Amino acid sequence: MFGxxxxxxxxxxxxxxxxxxxxxxxxxxxxxxxxxxxFKKAQADLEHEFNKVADSTDAEEKSVPPKASNDxxxxxxxxxx
Numbered sequence: 001m002f003g004x005x006x007x008x009x010x011x012x013x014x015x016x017x018x019x020x021x022x023x024x025x026x027x028x029x030x031x032x033x034x035x036x037x038x039f040k041k042a043q044a045d046l047e048h049e050f051n052k053v054a055d056s057t058d059a060e061e062k063s064v065p066p067k068a069s070n071d072x073x074x075x076x077x078x079x080x081x
Contacts, residue, residue: 004012020028 016028017025
């Protein structure tokens, strides 16, 4: 986890405990959990929208037949007149 070992994590937790006190730790953990949950939800929603747009674009490309590349009749000139 972020290249931290057990000793580093314990040191960080001890500093947080000293800084905020034992009464605030559950509240901080709850807030952190809510924030992570909201972030994951937003990430999943964004991924879902991206996949939906990509799938609709693929479906449109498959349903539209390619245009004829060589127009021998000159229909474009007859449309101008």
